[in-house]
Each structure stands twice: as structure tokens, then as C-alpha cells.
Amino acid sequence: MRLRSLLFVPGDRPERMVKAAQLEADALILDLEDAVAPENKPRARAAVAAFLHEPRRVAVFVRINPLESGLAEDDLAAVQSAAPDGIVLPKAEGAASLARLDGMLSDGTRILPIASETAAAIFTLGTYGGVTQRLCGLTWGAEDLPAAIGAATAREADGSYTAPYQVARALVLFGAHAAGVPAIETVYPDFRDLDGLAAYAARGRRDGFTGMMAIHPSQVPVINAAFTPSADEIAHARRIVEAFAENPGAGTLQLDGRMIDAPHLKAAQALLTLAAE
Numbered sequence: 686m687r688l689r690s691l692l693f694v695p696g697d698r699p700e701r702m703v704k705a706a707q708l709e710a711d712a713l714i715l716d717l718e719d720a721v722a723p724e725n726k727p728r729a730r731a732a733v734a735a736f737l738h739e740p741r742r743v744a745v746f747v748r749i750n751p752l753e754s755g756l757a758e759d760d761l762a763a764v765q766s767a768a769p770d771g772i773v774l775p776k777a778e779g780a781a782s783l784a785r786l787d788g789m790l791s792d793g794t795r796i797l798p799i800a801s802e803t804a805a806a807i808f809t810l811g812t813y814g815g816v817t818q819r820l821c822g823l824t825w826g827a828e829d830l831p832a833a834i835g836a837a838t839a840r841e842a843d844g845s846y847t848a849p850y851q852v853a854r855a856l857v858l859f860g861a862h863a864a865g866v867p868a869i870e871t872v873y874p875d876f877r878d879l880d881g882l883a884a885y886a887a888r889g890r891r892d893g894f895t896g897m898m899a900i901h902p903s904q905v906p907v908i909n910a911a912f913t914p915s916a917d918e919i920a921h922a923r924r925i926v927e928a929f930a931e932n933p934g935a936g937t938l939q940l941d942g943r944m945i946d947a948p949h950l951k952a953a954q955a956l957l958t959l960a961a962e
Contacts, residue, residue, distance in 0.1 A: 727738035730763035737767030742874035758826035779809025802829035810860035823861035824869035876901035
């Protein structure tokens with residue numbers, strides 16, 4: 686499942702779901718949590734279930750309410766028969782949360798935890814591996830965690846993350862790779878600032894994220910472009926792979942005046958796999 690761009694859509698706005706499905710997002714996240722007021726949740730569940738029962742050309746995830754909220758069971762009861770491609774789990778706290786949700790699901794539904802939204806969650810980020818084959822990625826958020834610990838904000842005046850949230854981001858990144866699943870970058874809140882989004886997404890890919898969540902349709906093409914290897918990158922990766930294929934047993938080679946070794950080969954192979962997807 687390719688997950689470059691994952692677009693949030695409020696679960697109580699069925700007209701937006703129809704429009705979003707025509708975009709080029711790799712996945713939609715139909716939101717039953719923060720985007721839906723408590724009194725609208727029954728209506729949102731019905732709307733999401735109805736949309737899921739229609740033929741679809743794009744992967745569709747559902748963000749349920751947290752497991753401890755008392756609402757998650759009703760969310761799942763409403764949508765499971767419609768076979769969503771995945772469930773986004775907010776307020777996830779490591780292996781225990783993952784195993785609990787795994788036991789509540791049927792068929793091949795995948796799980797994408799939002800893994801950094803509580804203080805306790807930060808200390809569980811290395812525990813997601815080996816729990817269930819449903820795990821399809823790991824993502825994070827920079828809004829709920831500061832609220833949970835009484836911080837004024839997660840960001841500096843220029844929009845960059847303060848030190849605690851840089852740590853959270855990095856630990857989610859490493860936790861995802863330790864579990865062998867894609868690391869998905871969090872949202873960029875200023876949907877009008879597409880240049881800022883492009884720079885943010887580029888940093889994410891540079892750091893090892895392979896996709897990103899979006900909050901507005903205009904963000905989708907920018908995110909897709911950022912997480913799609915360019916023709917030059919693909920050509921360079923092929924040359925690295927070919928160089929080692931032509932020199933079996935070599936540990937280090939020269940290419941374009943630079944030394945390349947096993948980590949370069951591994952990175953080139955990963956990029957070509959990403960491009961093929």
C-alpha cells in the first residue's frame with residue numbers, strides 16, 4: 686500500500702468525501718474523532734459507513750476515537766462491515782494499544798497509530814514491532830501532546846518545533862523503522878502556505894519519512910511531489926545498483942568521484958523500490 690499522501694476528511698461531511706475521492710491522495714482518512722462534534726458522531730458514523738460501502742479507487746482509513754474514550758467500540762461497530770482499508774488509532778500507547786485494537790478487528794484491516802499524543806506514549810515508541818501484521822505505518826502529531834502536558838505550544842515563532850517535539854518526531858521516525866513500517870510525517874497546519882509545505886515535506890523525506898498527512902486538498906499534489914523520487918534520483922540509484930552488480934564482492938566503489946559503499950547501495954535499492962510503488 687503506497688502511502689505518500691493521506692488526506693483527512695471530516696466524517697460528518699459526506700459531500701467532501703466524494704470530492705476527496707477524486708483527488709490524487711494515496712489514502713483518505715475519514716475522521717470520527719477531533720473533526721466531529723460529540724452530538725454529530727452518530728451521523729458521522731453512518732455517513733462514513735455509507736461512503737465505505739460504495740466502490741472506491743483510493744485506500745480509505747477511518748480515524749476512530751481513542752480506545753479509552755468509550756466511543757471506539759461504536760465507531761468500529763459502525764464501519765467494520767464496510768471493510769475500511771485501515772483504522773487510524775489516536776492516542777496510541779505502544780504495543781498494548783496495538784494489540785488491543787488488533788483483537789477488535791476482522792478481515793485484513795490495517796492499523797496506523799498516531800503514536801505521540803500522550804506523555805506515556807513517548808516511552809512506548811520502540812514497542813510497535815512484532816505485535817501484528819496489521820501495522821502499516823507509524824505517524825505522530827504536534828497538537829495533542831503539548832495540550833496533554835500543559836505546554837503553551839509545540840512551535841517556535843518561525844513555525845519550527847521546540848526541542849521536546851523535535852524529540853517526539855525523531856522517536857516516532859526511529860520507532861517506525863524499528864518496526865519495519867513506513868514513517869508518516871504529521872500535518873502542516875497552514876494550508877495556504879504551499880511553499881512552506883513543500884519545504885517541510887522535503888525535510889521529512891530527507892529525514893526518513895516516506896509520506897505525510899494532509900488537511901486540505903491543495904496540499905495533496907505538493908506532498909505527492911515531495912515523496913516521489915525524481916527522474917535524476919532514480920537514474921543515480923540505478924547507477925549505484927549497476928556499479929555493485931558489475932563488481933560483485935566489492936565493499937567500496939567510486940562513482941562520479943565519490944566513494945560509495947553498502948549503505949549507499951541499500952539506500953539506492955530502497956529508492957528504486959519506492960519509485961516502483
